[in-house]
Amino acid sequence: xxxxxxxxxxxxxxxxxxxxxxxxxxxxxxxxxxxxxxxxxxxxxxxxxxxxxxxxxxxxxxxxxxxxxxxxxxxxxxxxxx
Numbered sequence: 001x002x003x004x005x006x007x008x009x010x011x012x013x014x015x016x017x018x019x020x021x022x023x024x025x026x027x028x029x030x031x032x033x034x035x036x037x038x039x040x041x042x043x044x045x046x047x048x049x050x051x052x053x054x055x056x057x058x059x060x061x062x063x064x065x066x067x068x069x070x071x072x073x074x075x076x077x078x079x080x081x082x
Contacts, residue, residue, distance in 0.1 A: 008075045009068075020055060020066025033059050043080065051076050 003009065004018040011017060022032050038059030045053055050073040055066050070076035 003079075008070065008072055011069060012071055017068050017070070020068055022057070022059075022064040022066045024062055024064045026062050033064060038064065045076075045080050053080050 004016075009017045019035050022034070022038075024032065038057035040055070040057050041063070042056040043053060044056075051070045053068045053070075053076060055068065057064050057066075068079070070079070
């Protein structure tokens with residue numbers, strides 16, 4: 001089974017967790033990438049939010065951020081450690 005297909009990667013609302021929606025603060029990039037593109041640069045978890053992983057990537061000379069949210073915070077921690 002691929003990680004994206006794991007039952008805990010789907011939120012109770014039915015929203016698919018992967019791939020994340022990418023965003024940037026760069027004003028000239030109106031076209032945000034979609035899907036599994038770019039180069040992973042960093043992965044972070046907040047001390048205040050225990051069910052989200054923030055993902056940073058580089059794509060076509062810009063940096064983007066997305067997040068993956070989980071219902072199960074323990075599973076979120078395991079994915080972060082992975």
